[in-house]
Amino acid sequence: MARRRRLPRSFYARDPLEVAPDLLGTLLVHDGRVVRIVEVEAYCGADDPGSHAYRGPTPRTEVMFGPAGHLYVYFTYGMHWCANVVCGGVGEAGAVLLRAGAPVAGLDAIRAARPKARRDRDLTSGPARLCQALGIDGTYDGADLVKADRGVSLASDGTALTTEPATSTRIGLSQGADLPWRWYLPGHPDVSGRPR
DNA sequence: CCGCCGATCTTT
DNA sequence: AAGATCGGCGGG
Numbered sequence: 186m187a188r189r190r191r192l193p194r195s196f197y198a199r200d201p202l203e204v205a206p207d208l209l210g211t212l213l214v215h216d217g218r219v220v221r222i223v224e225v226e227a228y229c230g231a232d233d234p235g236s237h238a239y240r241g242p243t244p245r246t247e248v249m250f251g252p253a254g255h256l257y258v259y260f261t262y263g264m265h266w267c268a269n270v271v272c273g274g275v276g277e278a279g280a281v282l283l284r285a286g287a288p289v290a291g292l293d294a295i296r297a298a299r300p301k302a303r304r305d306r307d308l309t310s311g312p313a314r315l316c317q318a319l320g321i322d323g324t325y326d327g328a329d330l331v332k333a334d335r336g337v338s339l340a341s342d343g344t345a346l347t348t349e350p351a352t353s354t355r356i357g358l359s360q361g362a363d364l365p366w367r368w369y370l371p372g373h374p375d376v377s378g379r380p381r
Numbered sequence: 382c383c384g385c386c387g388a389t390c391t392t393t
Numbered sequence: 394a395a396g397a398t399c400g401g402c403g404g405g
Contacts, residue, residue, distance in 0.1 A: 226397070235397075237392095245392075262398050263389030269397090282397060301400065313398050357397055 189214075189340040194331050197253035201227040201272040201279035206368045208270070208339070210346050213286055215319045215337045218294050220286030220309050222339075224369040224376045226355045228269070230278030235361025238278035248327045249278040256337060258316070258326040265313035266322045270330065270339070284356070285310045285369070285376050288318075295319070310376065348372065 189212060197204060205227040213220050228236040230249070237259065242250045248257045249271055257269040257280050273279035286309045288295050295308055295318045302308045309318045316322065321337065328335040351371045354362055369376045 228397080237397075240393095243392085259397080260391065261396060263391070263396095265389095265398050267397065284397085303400090307400090311398070355397070359396090 187342040187344060189342050191331065191333070192254075192339045192341060194252075194254045197270060197272050197330070198274065199253075199272060201229055201281050202366065204270070204272045204279075205281045205366070206350050208281055208283075209350050209368055209370055210341075210344060212289060212340045212342060213283065213315075213319065213337075214340055215321060216291075216294070218291035218298075218319050219289040220295075220315065220319065221289050222283060222286050224285035224310075225367070226282040226284060227272075227366040227368075228280045228282060229366075230273075230280075233361055233364070233366075235355060235358045235364065236278065236280070238280070239360075242278070246278065249280050250276055251327075253279075254329060254331045256321070256325050256328045256330060258321060258323055258328075260323060261313070266316040267312040268316050268321050268325070282312055283315055284312045284367075286315055346370065 205225045208222050208225050211222050230238045238246045238249045255271045269280040269282045299308050299318050309315050328337050330338050348370045350368050352365045353367045355367045
């Protein structure tokens with residue numbers, strides 16, 4: 186087991202198109218539960234019609250316009266939470282959506298948090314499943330991943346990827362649907378969804 | 382495995 | 394009225 190090293194602020198303070206692929210293989214940690222990130226999507230603020238921040242700041246999206254390295258957690262479809270990592274400079278509203286992971290530790294707690302999952306592959310494959318599995322909800326909006334002020338952080342354990350990342354268009358969008366801003370580790374059982 | 386549909390509520 | 398989703402159901 187290699188030592189886990191929390192990602193520094195400088196990791197996040199770059200263009201989301203650079204940060205997103207670099208997040209593959211990193212560890213999302215909360216409350217004894219750890220998953221290895223295997224699927225992400227980049228969202229590029231005012232330059233991206235698919236971003237919640239495309240039309241400028243609102244109460245919902247204000248965290249995205251703040252400093253990098255914080256969580257942007259939003260509520261969708263009346264019942265689900267999804268988590269993004271804020272990237273780039275202040276005011277740019279870059280973000281990377283965490284779409285899927287592979288459980289690394291705390292499997293019992295993850296299973297307990299996902300009672301609807303029939304198979305293990307359904308535990309953390311999907312942005313809302315991932316949040317439910319790790320116990321991340323709206324109270325974590327704005328949480329600092331570098332300071333881990335609410336117990337959530339991202340770390341690297343130095344493990345090299347065994348699969349080359351692949352790209353595709355993003356899942357579930359009608360605006361910006363043609364942009365190839367999704368990265369994933371192909372063949373991984375936890376990778377979710379399909380582009381349209 | 383795949384496709385369809387309903388749930389449920391915030392945002393526009 | 395649509396949405397950065399999920400889970401249950403039916404069919405192949």
